[in-house]
Amino acid sequence: MPQVKIIAKNFMDMVASLPAMKLDKLYANAFICEAILRSLPPLAKKYVLQMLFIEGPVSATSMQEWVLADGVSKHQVAIDRLIQLRLFTETADRKRETTYRLNPVLQANLQKLLTCGEVLPREPMPPNVTARLPSLEDLEAFALEKWECFLLQLINSSQAEKPTNISSSMMKIFQRGLLSQREKEAPRLTESGFQFLLMDTNAQLWYIIREYISNSEERGVDPADLISFLLELSFHVTGEAYNMNTLTDVQSNTIKDLSDLGLVKLQQGRKESWFIPTKLATNLSVSLADSSSRKQGFVVVETNFRMYAYSTSKLHCEILRLFSRIEYQLPNLIVGAITKESLYTAFENGITAEQIISFIQQNAHPRVAERIPSVPENVTDQIRLWESDLNRIEMTPAHHYDEFPSKEVFEAACDFAREWNGLLWEDSKKKRLVVKAEIHMHMRDFLRGQK
Amino acid sequence: MNSVAPKLYADDVSLVMVVLDTNPFFWTTSSLPFSKFLSHVLSFLNSIMLLNQFNQVVVIATGYNSCDYIYDSSLATDHGSENGKMPALCSNLLQKLEEFVIRDQQLRKDGSGEGLPSSLVSGSLSMALCYIQKVFRSGPLHPQPRILCLQGSPDGPEQYVAIMNAIFSAQRLMVPIDSCYIGSNNSAFLQQASYITGGVYLKPQQLDGLFQYLSTVFATDLHSRRFLQLPKSVGVDFRASCFCHKKTIDMGYVCSVCLSIFCKHHKKCSTCGSVFGQAQADASGSSRKRKISET
Numbered sequence: 254m255p256q257v258k259i260i261a262k263n264f265m266d267m268v269a270s271l272p273a274m275k276l277d278k279l280y281a282n283a284f285i286c287e288a289i290l291r292s293l294p295p296l297a298k299k300y301v302l303q304m305l306f307i308e309g310p311v312s313a314t315s316m317q318e319w320v321l322a323d324g325v326s327k328h329q330v331a332i333d334r335l336i337q338l339r340l341f342t343e344t345a346d347r348k349r350e351t352t353y354r355l356n357p358v359l360q361a362n363l364q365k366l367l368t369c370g371e372v373l374p375r376e377p378m379p380p381n382v383t384a385r386l387p388s389l390e391d392l393e394a395f396a397l398e399k400w401e402c403f404l405l406q407l408i409n410s411s412q413a414e415k416p417t418n419i420s421s422s423m424m425k426i427f428q429r430g431l432l433s434q435r436e437k438e439a440p441r442l443t444e445s446g447f448q449f450l451l452m453d454t455n456a457q458l459w460y461i462i463r464e465y466i467s468n469s470e471e472r473g474v475d476p477a478d479l480i481s482f483l484l485e486l487s488f489h490v491t492g493e494a495y496n497m498n499t500l501t502d503v504q505s506n507t508i509k510d511l512s513d514l515g516l517v518k519l520q521q522g523r524k525e526s527w528f529i530p531t532k533l534a535t536n537l538s539v540s541l542a543d544s545s546s547r548k549q550g551f552v553v554v555e556t557n558f559r560m561y562a563y564s565t566s567k568l569h570c571e572i573l574r575l576f577s578r579i580e581y582q583l584p585n586l587i588v589g590a591i592t593k594e595s596l597y598t599a600f601e602n603g604i605t606a607e608q609i610i611s612f613i614q615q616n617a618h619p620r621v622a623e624r625i626p627s628v629p630e631n632v633t634d635q636i637r638l639w640e641s642d643l644n645r646i647e648m649t650p651a652h653h654y655d656e657f658p659s660k661e662v663f664e665a666a667c668d669f670a671r672e673w674n675g676l677l678w679e680d681s682k683k684k685r686l687v688v689k690a691e692i693h694m695h696m697r698d699f700l701r702g703q704k
Numbered sequence: 705m706n707s708v709a710p711k712l713y714a715d716d717v718s719l720v721m722v723v724l725d726t727n728p729f730f731w732t733t734s735s736l737p738f739s740k741f742l743s744h745v746l747s748f749l750n751s752i753m754l755l756n757q758f759n760q761v762v763v764i765a766t767g768y769n770s771c772d773y774i775y776d777s778s779l780a781t782d783h784g785s786e787n788g789k790m791p792a793l794c795s796n797l798l799q800k801l802e803e804f805v806i807r808d809q810q811l812r813k814d815g816s817g818e819g820l821p822s823s824l825v826s827g828s829l830s831m832a833l834c835y836i837q838k839v840f841r842s843g844p845l846h847p848q849p850r851i852l853c854l855q856g857s858p859d860g861p862e863q864y865v866a867i868m869n870a871i872f873s874a875q876r877l878m879v880p881i882d883s884c885y886i887g888s889n890n891s892a893f894l895q896q897a898s899y900i901t902g903g904v905y906l907k908p909q910q911l912d913g914l915f916q917y918l919s920t921v922f923a924t925d926l927h928s929r930r931f932l933q934l935p936k937s938v939g940v941d942f943r944a945s946c947f948c949h950k951k952t953i954d955m956g957y958v959c960s961v962c963l964s965i966f967c968k969h970h971k972k973c974s975t976c977g978s979v980f981g982q983a984q985a986d987a988s989g990s991s992r993k994r995k996i997s998e999t
Binding site: 287290305 | 716743747750751754755756757844915916919920923924925927928930931932933
């Protein structure tokens with residue numbers, strides 16, 4: 254079974270991988286400091302806060318005294334993360350003692366934030382200019398519709414009723430890795446594509462945003478600028494209107510792309526135009542942290558393997574179709590069954606049993622979510638069993654060697670194969686061995702040398 | 705996919721109920737001016753809000769005659785501040801605080817007793833617990849609550865029963881009560897509160913650095929407390945107040961039926977009405993010395 258996993262929540266690693274200069278530049282923006290602080294593990298946050306008003310360096314030994322014996326590993330993780338993100342600078346003083354110091358730029362920014370309170374990135378527009386703003390519910394519906402529309406187009410371009418304005422080249426970038434297209438064949442979802450669909454919205458959003466950022470250089474946009482703008486965006490207030498002319502050119506181009514994803518809603522007034530951030534945008538910095546995000550579920554699985562999904566969404570139907578047989582669809586209900594065949598197709602497509610189970614558990618309807626377990630045990634067990642059925646045989650391309658002239662040559666060949674980590678089977682009595690196909694060439698050279 | 709969840713929680717999301725002592729009698733005698741104290745506290749509130757987007761802060765003012773909610777971060781939606789200089793949190797809180805202090809003053813009754821009058825901590829604790837109860841009932845997903853008492857004025861022995869009841873309810877709800885005592889002597893009530901509920905009791909030595917105490921000790925979320933060294937209580941004053949004269953006593957009489965405490969021998973329990981027999985000369989029969997913490 255392939256072990257491909259999409260690392261979607263790992264946005265912070267992406268930030269950490271930025272060159273030091275860019276990273277330091279990012280911290281000049283107070284919002285980024287805040288977003289990054291919030292993304293840290295709890296202990297690391299605590300350390301930053303504790304050191305915020307300490308000007309000098311703090312020695313590693315004295316920091317170790319802050320933690321109990323149980324917390325040493327957590328402590329190390331926190332310190333590593335802080336150094337990786339350059340929040341802490343590590344120095345060794347004369348006595349060769351390691352000391353840590355908070356990044357001075359970040360320190361100043363956070364100090365200001367604490368003493369002066371939070372400020373908004375930009376002032377919302379007065380209500381007399383923006384005549385009528387959509388209500389929060391409308392806005393959320395808008396965001397969801399856009400996002401689902403985008404996802405549908407992403408997985409199946411023909412399914413989307415209203416094609417988004419995202420350029421096809423941009424779509425190609427997003428689809429890269431999720432879809433594979435062989436010649437003269439309809440594009441097929443890859444394993445990671447399936448896994449992508451089973452992730453929650455925030456994780457999906459970050460995957461897309463990550464692709465968007467990593468692709469930015471090709472479009473001539475500095476990734477650091479883009480990251481800082483996206484993080485800043487997440488500190489705007491949902492449902493308020495912000496003037497477009499406060500944005501730079503790069504930012505206003507970006508915001509147009511973002512409106513296609515449902516992150517912002519663009520509106521045009523008589524003279525001015527403005528953008529209204531939706532929940533998706535303000536949640537951006539939330540999903541930075543791998544918080545256990547939950548949402549209202551919709552799936553009920555019964556012990557007889559029947560599945561009822563209370564949803565009107567076409568996307569949900571498509572997702573459920575990935576691993577179950579959809580039997581019929583009522584206006585607000587999708588009814589399906591989890592069968593051996595439907596699961597085998599899922600497994601063939603590279604979805605694992607664990608993913609399916611976690612999907613139905615995470616999306617359990619509130620009525621069944623209260624129960625423990627939310628998905629009947631016989632169903633989860635059976636899904637796992639069916640998966641392990643497929644794993645009974647493992648195939649490895651191999652080569653078989655026999656008729657060795659002497660015991661010594663055979664032993665040497667075995668040792669050689671072992672060294673390359675390619676020995677699959679040996680029979681010393683009959684002097685036969687089987688090696689992995691990839692070391693066949695080396696083996697042949699080796700045996701020739703032996704002669 | 706369905707909807708972006710209204711609540712997303714990591715394990716360090718906390719709800720901090722801050723009980724703020726606004727007793728004017730205490731603050732006039734305090735070495736730390738109230739304004740300085742407030743600025744430390746405001747920075748502390750800001751830092752709690754900074755740590756996590758879903759953190760929630762509720763401030764309850766404890767006055768001399770009354771107590772009231774003065775700030776709730778979940779209600780503060782208007783980010784835009786009117787004058788543009790002061791952030792929303794500060795201006796909202798300060799305004800409410802001023803209104804509260806004026807109201808508290810108007811409630812003042814004449815004829816206060818001798819010594820420094822105490823604040824109405826029992827009322828504030830009960831309000832905090834009510835709020836927490838409401839949060840618990842709001843659904844399966846809620847932030848982890850804790851109470852922080854910022855207290856300066858001395859204990860009021862007359863509130864003994866009410867405070868103990870609040871402490872035990874907090875213990876039942878598994879809500880720790882942290883206390884930061886800035887008065888001159890230690891507070892027996894708060895020591896007991898923190899001891900019983902598993903919170904932290906701290907009496908800062910340097911009041912100028914109050915923020916550092918607050919951020920180092922009291923900003924720690926419940927999840928991280930399992931891994932961090934926090935101040936341990938050196939000793940707890942377990943003395944109880946008698947029910948009859950509200951005096952703090954070392955030794956006393958305890959009703960064997962309802963565990964009420966009296967400083968003198970009575971014929972009948974004033975709480976449950978049980979009739980006591982004749983007390984022995986050295987008070988050993990039905991009444992004996994008892995520590996309240998054992999109840």
